[in-house]
Structures are given as structure tokens and as C-alpha cells.
Amino acid sequence: MAIERLAVVGLGLIGSSIARAVKARLPGVAVTGHDASALVRDEARALGLCDRIADDPADAVEDADLVILAVPVGGMADAARALAPGLKADAIVSDVGSSKAGVGAALRAALPDHLVIPAHPVAGTENSGPAAGFASLFEGRWCIVTPAADAPADAVAALTGFWQTLGATVDTMDAAHHDLVLAVTSHLPHLIAYTIVGTASELEEVTESEVIKYSAGGFRDFTRIAASDPVMWRDVFLANRDAVLATLQRFNEDLTVLQQAIRRGDGDKLEAWFTRTRAIRRSIIAEGQDDPAPDFGRKH
Amino acid sequence: MAIERLAVVGLGLIGSSIARAVKARLPGVAVTGHDASALVRDEARALGLCDRIADDPADAVEDADLVILAVPVGGMADAARALAPGLKADAIVSDVGSSKAGVGAALRAALPDHLVIPAHPVAGTENSGPAAGFASLFEGRWCIVTPAADAPADAVAALTGFWQTLGATVDTMDAAHHDLVLAVTSHLPHLIAYTIVGTASELEEVTESEVIKYSAGGFRDFTRIAASDPVMWRDVFLANRDAVLATLQRFNEDLTVLQQAIRRGDGDKLEAWFTRTRAIRRSIIAEGQDDPAPDFGRKH
Numbered sequence: 049m050a051i052e053r054l055a056v057v058g059l060g061l062i063g064s065s066i067a068r069a070v071k072a073r074l075p076g077v078a079v080t081g082h083d084a085s086a087l088v089r090d091e092a093r094a095l096g097l098c099d100r101i102a103d104d105p106a107d108a109v110e111d112a113d114l115v116i117l118a119v120p121v122g123g124m125a126d127a128a129r130a131l132a133p134g135l136k137a138d139a140i141v142s143d144v145g146s147s148k149a150g151v152g153a154a155l156r157a158a159l160p161d162h163l164v165i166p167a168h169p170v171a172g173t174e175n176s177g178p179a180a181g182f183a184s185l186f187e188g189r190w191c192i193v194t195p196a197a198d199a200p201a202d203a204v205a206a207l208t209g210f211w212q213t214l215g216a217t218v219d220t221m222d223a224a225h226h227d228l229v230l231a232v233t234s235h236l237p238h239l240i241a242y243t244i245v246g247t248a249s250e251l252e253e254v255t256e257s258e259v260i261k262y263s264a265g266g267f268r269d270f271t272r273i274a275a276s277d278p279v280m281w282r283d284v285f286l287a288n289r290d291a292v293l294a295t296l297q298r299f300n301e302d303l304t305v306l307q308q309a310i311r312r313g314d315g316d317k318l319e320a321w322f323t324r325t326r327a328i329r330r331s332i333i334a335e336g337q338d339d340p341a342p343d344f345g346r347k348h
Numbered sequence: 349m350a351i352e353r354l355a356v357v358g359l360g361l362i363g364s365s366i367a368r369a370v371k372a373r374l375p376g377v378a379v380t381g382h383d384a385s386a387l388v389r390d391e392a393r394a395l396g397l398c399d400r401i402a403d404d405p406a407d408a409v410e411d412a413d414l415v416i417l418a419v420p421v422g423g424m425a426d427a428a429r430a431l432a433p434g435l436k437a438d439a440i441v442s443d444v445g446s447s448k449a450g451v452g453a454a455l456r457a458a459l460p461d462h463l464v465i466p467a468h469p470v471a472g473t474e475n476s477g478p479a480a481g482f483a484s485l486f487e488g489r490w491c492i493v494t495p496a497a498d499a500p501a502d503a504v505a506a507l508t509g510f511w512q513t514l515g516a517t518v519d520t521m522d523a524a525h526h527d528l529v530l531a532v533t534s535h536l537p538h539l540i541a542y543t544i545v546g547t548a549s550e551l552e553e554v555t556e557s558e559v560i561k562y563s564a565g566g567f568r569d570f571t572r573i574a575a576s577d578p579v580m581w582r583d584v585f586l587a588n589r590d591a592v593l594a595t596l597q598r599f600n601e602d603l604t605v606l607q608q609a610i611r612r613g614d615g616d617k618l619e620a621w622f623t624r625t626r627a628i629r630r631s632i633i634a635e636g637q638d639d640p641a642p643d644f645g646r647k648h
Contacts (some may be wrong), residue, residue: 071559072571076570115489122615129443144380146565159482167495170562170564170565171564172565173642173643174642180642190561191561219561228553228560229554230562230565231563232547232548232551232554232567233558233563233565233567234479234562234567235565235566236548237544237565237566237567237569237570238566239606239610240540240544241569241625242606242621242622242625243538243599243602243606244536244599245625245628246531246602246624246625247536247595247598247599248536248628249625249628251532251595253528254528254533258533258573259529259532259533259628260628260632260635261490261637262492262529262530262534263632263637263638264489264637265470265472265533265534265537266469266533266534266535266537266538266573267533267534268632268637268638269537269541269569269570269573270537271628272569272629272638272643273569274622274629275625275626275628275629275630276622276626278619278623278626279619280587281622282618282622282625283615285610285618286610293610293611296607298452298551299544299547300603302546302547303539303540306539307596310586310589310593311593313386313421315583318578318581318585319582321542321546322542322574322578322581322582323578324546325541325545325546325571325574326576328545328549328571328575329572329574332560335560337560337563337564338568338571338646339647342473342474342475343474343572343644344572344643344645344646345429345644345646346638346644346645
């Protein structure tokens with residue numbers, strides 16, 4: 049199964065990075081793009097992101113072998129219904145959403161006669177929009193594919209090969225397990241970061257100006273992911289509610305334990321906990337999932 | 349008041365960075381170093397960090413105009429008592445601890461006949477030890493000085509000038525207010541990061557290997573500060589307990605509000621919150637307190 053024509057629907061950070069990566073690594077593949085926003089389409093045309101930018105979603109996917117939906121997860125079903133009239137019978141429809149069980153069900157309900165294979169490239173930055181994307185975004189990152197049990201092996205292999213060509217390593221996983229794993233490694237961290245940045249900016253005793261000035265003490269690290277796209281993240285929390293709330297419950301338990309250790313002055317408990325967490329970062333660096341340079345390689 | 353001889357007690361990340369920065373920017377100042385660990389002293393000698401490394405703390409501070417204690421805040425009083433016999437009558441004793449009211453009181457109790465002016469350079473990386481330091485660590489960062497109300501102006505000016513020469517911008521602040529500000533911008537972020545990294549590594553449903561593999565979804569950002577020195581941070585939480593617990597209470601309130609919004613499916617509340625936090629990062633970048641490059645400038 050060869051992918052010769054690709055359609056990307058949604059041309060923000062991820063969609064525009066796919067278009068750029070395909071141009072760089074699969075120059076033989078024709079890429080058509082679409083975005084619901086006329087402003088974004090104009091920007092994509094000016095950036096030369098795709099071979100063609102279509103104003104109409106059904107027009108965008110005509111003849112496409114692979115259609116990738118790169119819109120907020122709450123907008124997937126509407127986007128799928130809008131493009132359905134143009135879809136080739138044997139096209140593969142995939143997506144890049146950060147939650148998979150609900151998105152897969154929504155896409156299959158919207159496109160009952162088509163093959164849907166959900167996917168999630170675990171990559172991104174805090175920036176949004178077509179200008180924020182870049183071709184190397186997926187290099188060395190993981191892409192998780194969550195096919196239904198009856199998905200044709202050749203179509204799964206084609207989608208897997210596509211992501212590998214863009215530089216990703218592909219894992220296949222059950223959608224429900226994906227949602228639990230990502231609740232831990234992505235959704236809870238975002239929720240915590242959004243919370244603490246909000247907390248810090250609304251204290252009476254400490255001004256926002258002080259929070260900004262002295263943010264190099266640790267706070268600034270949290271502001272990066274708390275600067276991520278608000279609509280995308282609203283949708284992720286609504287779509288993956290149960291796994292997020294379950295994980296949050298575990299976080300709250302642990303926070304209460306450490307809170308009590310501080311209140312009681314139990315230094316041994318704190319030190320033991322802090323020693324254990326240090327090892328995790330070493331493993332992440334050893335696995336190539338973060339920069340070994342101190343301070344993320346920030347310039348000093 | 350001229351600082352011609354400096355003693356640095358504690359040669360980890362911060363102490364060794366001070367020694368390096370003085371060598372680079374104040375070549376006329378003689379620097380003597382000491383560390384309670386013989387291994388660290390040997391490493392400091394091999395690195396050529398100071399003009400002289402003294403085995404004995406009292407010997408290290410002899411003739412020093414300025415003595416800077418760069419040890420975990422729980423060890424400040426003992427370190428001060430150990431060096432007291434060698435201290436010149438008119439020496440300024442300062443420190444770099446991340447909590448100031450308790451440390452200031454402990455140092456003044458240990459050195460009742462000497463001038464103590466606490467200070468806190470808001471800078472660091474997740475690495476520890478004499479090899480982790482570098483001369484430019486304080487450039488463009490803030491250093492907060494918390495003199496007592498009756499501290500001699502010329503001594504405060506000398507300490508301020510010293511930190512400015514090392515590249516920092518100096519603010520003067522009441523010690524109690526410092527502790528509240530830093531509880532928000534540094535201590536709470538570290539506590540939250542330590543918590544979530546511990547939570548993620550102990551779930552039954554998601555393996556540690558999965559957490560590491562998919563950490564680029566946001567989790568890896570937290571692992572950096574959760575890799576900070578365990579003893580240093582144990583001491584910070586014990587020393588600044590009240591401000592940390594008060595700030596944590598506010599964080600918990602906000603987290604409960606967002607948790608409820610997720611449970612109820614209140615997308616408007618989530619989106620409004622996430623939009624507000626995005627603005628804070630822009631301000632931090634505008635003030636030069638973080639790298640404007642996406643993803644902290646990590647290599648892609």
C-alpha cells in the first residue's frame with residue numbers, strides 16, 4: 049500500500065510540521081492542506097507549506113490515500129463529517145490527537161464506511177499555528193498508533209511506515225492504555241503546570257511582577273507547557289476525563305504525603321523521595337528523550 | 349569598602365560557580381575555598397577553582413573581607429561555627445541559601461560578633477558538585493539581598509557591587525517577603541515536580557519504561573527540577589515550611605477548581621484559565637528570564 053497523496057486537515061503546529069516533514073523526506077508525495085480558518089489557509093499559502101491549499105475540506109481530501117486530521121480533539125468529528133463527501137473509498141483516515149479512545153470512536157461514527165486508524169505523535173512545542181511548525185519535530189520522538197483489532201495489517205503498516213519516514217519510532221497500543229499512559233506523561237503535567245502558573249499569578253502577597261522576575265528559581269519551567277494552546281488542551285481534558293481524574297487522584301495522595309512530611313519536619317522522608325526522582329531524569333536522557341545539557345540547554 | 353579577599357565555603361554548583369565567576373571577572377581578588385568533604389576539596393584542587401583550597405574552615409576564611417557560605421541551608425549554622433575562629437573582625441559573612449529568614453537568624457546566632465548579610469542568587473541548574481559550576485551562571489539573573497534594618501550601608505553596597513560584577517541584578521528585600529516570593533517561584537514548583545515524578549514512577553497501570561518513553565508529552569519538563577540536589581531541597585522545605593505550606597494550600601484550592609471543571613465538563617472555565625496562563629510566559633521571556641526559543645531551545 050503506497051501513500052502517494054496526503055491530505056492534512058488542520059495546519060497548526062502539528063499539521064504544518066507534517067507538511068514540512070513530508071516535503072523534506074517524501075518529496076514524491078503530493079500534499080494538500082486545509083484549515084477551517086481562512087486566515088490560517090492564507091498563512092499556509094504564504095509559507096508554501098503544501099502543494100495545494102484547498103478552501104473546502106471535501107475538496108482537500110479528494111484522491112488522498114492518507115488523510116491526517118490535526119485539529120483539537122473536540123473538533124475531530126465535525127472535521128471528519130465535513131471532509132467525508134470527498135473521501136476516496138480506500139483512503140486511510142488518521143489523526144494526531146492526544147487522546148485516542150474517544151477520538152477513535154468519534155471518527156468511526158462520523159465515517160462509518162471508511163478505515164480509521166488513530167495515531168498520536170508524542171511531540172510538540174508550546175507554540176501554535178502554521179508558522180510554529182518545523183520539519184524535524186518528529187525526529188527521535190515516539191508515535192503511538194492505536195488501530196482497531198480488525199484493522200487491515202497492510203494499512204497499519206503503511207501508516208507506521210509513514211511516521212517512521214518522518215523520523216518517529218512507532219509503537220502500537222490499545223487506545224485505552226494509550227489514554228492512561230498519556231494521562232500520566234502529558235495530561236497531568238499540563239494540568240499541574242496550568243494550575244501552578246495560575247496560582248502564582250493570583251496571590252495577594254506576591255505581585256505578578258515578582259513572580260516573573262524570580263521565575264528562574266524553577267517556576268519558569270512550568271510556564272512553558274502552561275503556554276500551550278488553550279483550546280487544544282481544553283479538549284484533551286474533556287476527552288480523557290476519566291484517566292486524567294484517576295491519575296490526579298494519585299498525584300493528590302502523594303502531594304498530601306509530602307505536605308505532611310514538611311509539616312512534621314520529616315527530612316528523611318523528603319530526602320528519600322527526592323533521591324528516587326533524580327534517577328528518572330537520568331533514564332529519560334539515556335533513552336534520548338531529553339537534552340543532556342544542564343537546564344535543557346538554555347543559553348547562559 | 350573593597351573586597352580583596354574572598355572565601356567560599358561549600359564548593360558545589362553555586363560555590364564553584366562563584367569561584368569561577370570571580371576568576372573571570374575579578375582577577376585581582378584572591379579566592380580561598382573550603383568544603384567539608386575531602387573528595388570535593390580534591391576535585392576543586394584538580395579543577396583549579398580557587399587560588400587556595402584550605403582543609404580547615406577557620407583557615408579558609410583568614411583575612412577574607414567577604415565569606416560566602418554555599419552549603420545546604422540546614423548546614424549553615426554548623427558551617428558558620430566551624431569557620432568563626434578564623435574570621436576577621438570586619439569581615440562580611442553572606443550566603444546563597446534559598447530561604448532567608450531562618451538562615452539569617454541561624455547565622456547571626458552562630459556569629460553574634462560579626463556582620464551577616466544574607467543573599468540569594470536566583471540561579472542554578474539541576475546538576476550538583478564542583479564540576480557542574482560555570483562562570484556565567486549569574487549573568488542576567490537576580491540576586492536578592494536581605495540585610496537587617498541596621499546593616500551598615502557601605503557593607504550592603506559592597507555585597508551588592510560584588511554580585512553585580514558577577515553579572516547579576518540585585519534587589520534588596522525583607523527576608524520574610526523573600527521567603528514568600530521564593531516559596532511561589534521556586535519551592536512550590538520543586539515540590540510539585542518532585543511529587544509528580546514520584547507519582548508517575550509508581551503507578552501499577554503504567555510502567556516506568558512507558559513513562560520514560562513518552563515523557564516528551566510534557567512530563568520530561570518536570571524531571572529536570574526533580575533531579576535537583578536532594579539534601580539541598582530537603583533543607584529548603586524544612587527551613588521555609590510555613591511559606592511553602594501556605595502557598596501549597598492555594599495551589600490545592602486551584603487544582604480542586606480545575607479538577608471539578610474537568611469532572612463537570614466545563615470547557616469554558618478550562619479554556620479561560622489556560623488562556624490567562626499563556627500570557628505569563630510571554631512576560632517572562634520579555635523580561636529576559638527565559639529563552640524565547642521554542643521548547644527551551646532544546647535541540648530538535
